Amino acid sequence: MLNIRSLLAFIGFILLFFSCKNIHNNSSKSVNRVTRDSLIVMTENGLLESINAQTVKAPSHWNVEYRIIYLIPEGRFVHIGDTLVKFDPAPVQEKLDEAQAKLALARQKLIQIQEENAMNLRNQLETIQSMRMQFQIDSARLSDAIYESDAVRQDMALQLKKSALDLKKAEKKLAAQKIINNSKYHLQLVEIEHALGDVKRITAMLKEMTLVATQPGVAVYGNARGRSRQIREGETVYPGQMVMQVADLSKMMAVLRINEVDREQIKKGQKVRLQVNAYPDTTFTGRVQEIAKIADLVNDDGTVKAYETDVYLNCGQNYRLKPGLSVRATIITDTLHNVFRIPEWCLRHEENQWFVCNEQGKTFQVDPVRLNNGFVFVKGDLKEGMILKD
Numbered sequence: 001m002l003n004i005r006s007l008l009a010f011i012g013f014i015l016l017f018f019s020c021k022n023i024h025n026n027s028s029k030s031v032n033r034v035t036r037d038s039l040i041v042m043t044e045n046g047l048l049e050s051i052n053a054q055t056v057k058a059p060s061h062w063n064v065e066y067r068i069i070y071l072i073p074e075g076r077f078v079h080i081g082d083t084l085v086k087f088d089p090a091p092v093q094e095k096l097d098e099a100q101a102k103l104a105l106a107r108q109k110l111i112q113i114q115e116e117n118a119m120n121l122r123n124q125l126e127t128i129q130s131m132r133m134q135f136q137i138d139s140a141r142l143s144d145a146i147y148e149s150d151a152v153r154q155d156m157a158l159q160l161k162k163s164a165l166d167l168k169k170a171e172k173k174l175a176a177q178k179i180i181n182n183s184k185y186h187l188q189l190v191e192i193e194h195a196l197g198d199v200k201r202i203t204a205m206l207k208e209m210t211l212v213a214t215q216p217g218v219a220v221y222g223n224a225r226g227r228s229r230q231i232r233e234g235e236t237v238y239p240g241q242m243v244m245q246v247a248d249l250s251k252m253m254a255v256l257r258i259n260e261v262d263r264e265q266i267k268k269g270q271k272v273r274l275q276v277n278a279y280p281d282t283t284f285t286g287r288v289q290e291i292a293k294i295a296d297l298v299n300d301d302g303t304v305k306a307y308e309t310d311v312y313l314n315c316g317q318n319y320r321l322k323p324g325l326s327v328r329a330t331i332i333t334d335t336l337h338n339v340f341r342i343p344e345w346c347l348r349h350e351e352n353q354w355f356v357c358n359e360q361g362k363t364f365q366v367d368p369v370r371l372n373n374g375f376v377f378v379k380g381d382l383k384e385g386m387i388l389k390d
Contacts, residue, residue, distance in 0.1 A: 032388045037341040040334035040372050042265060044309075046256035048276070048325045050247035051312065054215050056084055059208045060240035061201065064091040067236045068243070074221045074230070078213045078246055085243050089209040096202045103195035110188045117181035124174040131170050135163040217246040220323050250317045254286065254327045257306040260295045265333045267291075272311045277326040284321075286313040288331065339369055339377045346388040347376050354378070359387040 058066040070086035072078065138160040145153050221230040222242040231243055254274055258266050266288060274284040289312040295305035311329060315321055346356050347368065355363045356378075366380035 032343055032346055032390055033385060035341050036339075036384045037375075038336040038339055038377070039332050040336065040370060040377070042262060042331045042333050043373070044256045044258060044329050044331065046254045046311075046327050046329055047323075048321055048327055049253055049255050049323050050217070050220075050245065050249065051251040051253050052215070052217075052248040053323065054213065054217065054246040055242055056211050056244045056246065058087065058237045058239055058241050058243060059205055061205050061208075062092070062095060063239060064095065065236055066239065066241075068231065068233050071221075071231070071233045071243075072219050074219055074244075076219050077216070078219055079216050080213055082213045083210060084213055084219065084246070085211040087209045089206055092202060092206050092209060096199065096206055099195065099198040099202050103192065103199050106188065106192045106195045110185070110192060113181075113184050113188050117185065120177050120181065121174070124170065124177050128167065128170045128174060131163065131167040135160070135167050138163045211243075213246050215246055215248070217248045218319070218322070220245045220247050245323055247323050249319055249321060250315075252313045252315055252318075252321050253289065254311040254313065254329055256309045256311060256329055257298060258291070258309050260305045260307065263291075263295070263307050266307075266309060266331065267333075271332045273330040273332075274311070274313065275328045275330075276321065277328065279320055284313050284315055286311045286315075286329075334370075336369060336377055339379055340366075340382045340384070341375050341377055342366075342382075342388060343390065344371060344374055344376045345390050347378070356380075356382070357389045359389060361389070 065088075067088040068085060069088050070083070072082070072084050078084065138156065142153065142156040142160050145156055148156075221244050231237065237243060254272075268288050268291065270288045272286045272288060274286055276282065276284065288309060290310040292308040295307050298304045298306050311331075313321070342356060347366070348355055348357070353365060354368055355365045357363050364380055364382055366378040366382070369377045369379060371377075
């Protein structure tokens with residue numbers, strides 16, 4: 001009984017060995033097959049974005065806390081004017097109260113300045129009026145002193161001259177006081193204008209604590225700062241941080257990062273096949289629409305640069321496609337005619353000649369045209385489907 005079991009096990013092992021060998025051979029033959037593939041492609045990863053999207057951000061005018069107290073459900077279709085986000089208005093209301101208090105204080109100070117200016121002018125005018133009367137008295141006394149001695153008349157003349165000088169000084173002081181009053185008045189008007197500007201600006205900001213849709217589309221949340229999860233109600237966002245987008249899903253694009261080494265192969269209008277990672281069952285098509293003029297660093301701490309490239313999709317109204325989804329794009333960079341595609345490891349070189357061998361060992365001279373993604377495009381007397389040796 002034991003011998004029979006051993007014999008059956010040995011037979012099973014032999015069958016498994018040959019089966020694996022056949023699988024390996026078939027796999028090798030499939031890999032080393034000649035194909036009439038004339039497309040030159042490049043594969044890149046990227047993210048989906050809406051071509052027409054309203055970006056909803058926290059206001060950036062003031063350094064205050066923006067705590068979300070309402071958030072429209074993600075995925076909901078919105079219309080123009082619909083409320084998207086509400087922030088807690090309390091911090092901004094405090095700013096507005098302070099600004100309004102400063103404005104009231106500045107206006108009250110203007111009233112005080114006007115009263116002080118009026119009082120100063122009255123005092124100066126009263127002083128001038130008194131000096132004019134003294135000048136007239138001194139003038140009359142000098143005129144009536146025709147029979148007085150020369151010494152007395154000389155004293156009277158000196159007194160009249162002094163009165164005239166005092167009057168001129170008072171008039172100059174009045175003119176200077178008017179300039180000072182006018183300066184104080186206009187400086188206070190400027191302070192009021194600044195305070196009023198703060199009130200208007202913060203009032204407008206208080207209105208921005210409620211953000212509404214400016215276009216129809218689908219609400220798509222942004223991510224929490226420094227985290228991969230999405231923003232939620234009750235969280236605090238920093239000024240200028242994106243909270244969500246209102247995306248027009250009928251016009252989508254994939255944003256790719258093309259390495260600077262490959263930049264010359266990419267041109268506007270090239271056809272692209274796209275695979276969305278979330279929906280591997282569907283292949284989308286598109287075209288290269290825009291290529292950045294300047295390359296940016298891929299990582300802040302690295303040296304590799306890439307060109308941001310926009311690929312517009314031919315997707316129509318497809319609600320499965322949303323901003324932020326990862327895509328794998330195959331860009332058709334060129335089309336070759338009358339060529340064969342073979343694995344690069346099947347190409348051989350001897351005595352300044354390139355050739356390949358079929359599975360029977362027969363050699364075929366070929367002329368390499370281009371190398372791309374592990375394959376060589378060649379011209380020669382080959383046949384589609386031919387099996388090559390590696």
